Amino acid sequence: MKRAAGSVADATGNWVDSLAPAWSRPYLRLARLDRPIGSWLLLLPCWWSSALAAIAAGWSLPNLWHIALFFIGAFAMRGAGCTWNDIVDRDLDRAVERTSSRPIPSGQVSVTQAALFLIAQSLVGLLVLLAFNAFTIALGIASLAIVAIYPFMKRITYWPQIVLGLAFSWGALMGWAGAFGRLDLPALLLYAGSISWVIGYDTIYAHQDREDDALIGIKSTALLFGPRTKPMLALFYAIAVILIGAGGFTAGGGSVFALGLFAFAAHLAWQIVRLDIADPDNCLAVFKSDRDAGLILFAGLVLQAVVRF
Template identity: 55%
Template sequence: MEHTGNLTDRVSDAPSDNFVYRILPRGLWPYAQLARWDRPIGWQLLMWPCFWSSGLAANHMAAEGRLDAGLFIFHLVLFFVGSVAMRGAGCTYNDLVDQEIDMGVERTRSRPLPSGRVTRGQAKLFMLLQALTGAVVLFCLNWFSVALGIASLLLVAIYPFAKRFTDWPQFFLGLAFSWGGLMGWSALEGNISLASVLIYAAAILWTIGYDTIYAHQDKEDDALMGVRSTARLFGENTRNWLIGLYGLALVLLALAFVAAGTGLLAYAGLVIAGALLAWQILTLDIDDPVKCLALFKFNTRVGAVIFLGLVAALIAV
């Protein structure tokens, strides 16, 4: 297919002015779209639990006078690179699994595979390259973390199929997408603690919440295609479910901070994050796809505020 540079080279739910379309050759656009480089919100949401967990471990170690600040910063760089690579690999895998479904959904049929701009063989090779990049990052960590990271692949493999057998695919997304809540701590400490488990559980609840908002964009097409989701399950009660999900996530984060012995500034970040989550719930309109997408993307600010609170507490130690 000849690329003309018009909107047929784009995907319908990605910004047309993204850097991908300004700096990459047009022939690479479909691969950037497979990896969702034109939609950075995904790798950001994957990265924040890693950063939270790493920041929590850093606070714990600093309080005991054994933090290596250089190693902490190096791990943040690794988690950034790993999040971009593994989110891209996961999205490519998801598109391979969901190609037929994506052809039947208005928002997704312009993606590279259903639109025919990339073959399945090309997509598989690209997925492998991204996964290898993630593997390089993983093997920069301690062996406990390497084993922990490999264990997450089972959850990654299951997630694309969850919408076919459960009304809670967002829970399976949370299990996979929140794994960094364990990884950040284990990379510094070499183990799993109560604090890291609490971070992981909180991130799962947060993920279910924000991805439910995201799924409300597709609920009509999903109903026609028989695709299940918490958006369809919660329906008009979505706001009440979000109060429970986000509220419990905040409680678990606070308990994780207590378990790790973080300073007061970390809790200040948590209070601000709570206000941002409350604003999402108050302004949500489940029948407005544009609003749903905007609120979904807004969650990267929530993740950033929680991490910055942990950094502020660390600096204050």
């Protein structure tokens, strides 16, 4: 498929390339709005946590105002995080075929312009955060330290996916904190399970670049696991299901949650069977399907709050 001028290598046929004003496209690409899968993956633990809090509190639905706030905040902060990542990684991105077309290494925006855009997105995230209680505000601010260090981890460890998991799973704490103004065991278990899920799906994502990464000295679990990727995915996905299940049942989840958890686990198992680490297009498609896995689990949590058995 022919790419639109300035589009990135793995984002063909999206609304940014076809509908957005030309002047805005580099910024929308910096925010990854041409590839919103990452925003969904950041959002879903927030929604899980809100639904888990509803189960624990005996509410018939999660707080819908919080659900909307998390949606806006996840897209804003994922965009800010990606902009920061692109600023830090601009020289590395030039050396990798898939990322060389990103706005900074391709010259669509300057580093200064990207930094100003980063500030604007962060301010949107801050406005969203200020709508929550004081504990949640402090908790959200604490996550920035992890976001700040993440781009550097791939330079020093084969486990940058752990740091990404710490950052992308933070929402598993935020929904509960937003409901109760504190953290309890179910939220901590959900957070730990989400970290394991992130390690799994980001390993799949990293297989797209493993050859280029090896050449330029970038580390990842994709390179570390290599041909052992499928059994390692099975391990991390199993840990995710066990810990998320423990969080759900500790919060009062019942048979409906169990069905949702089983469907989530089945989807993860299907991913492992379908995965071909030698095919970058397959890796991207399997990675993107994690949004569906997360929505399945969210539906199970919400239905459990509704029916209460």
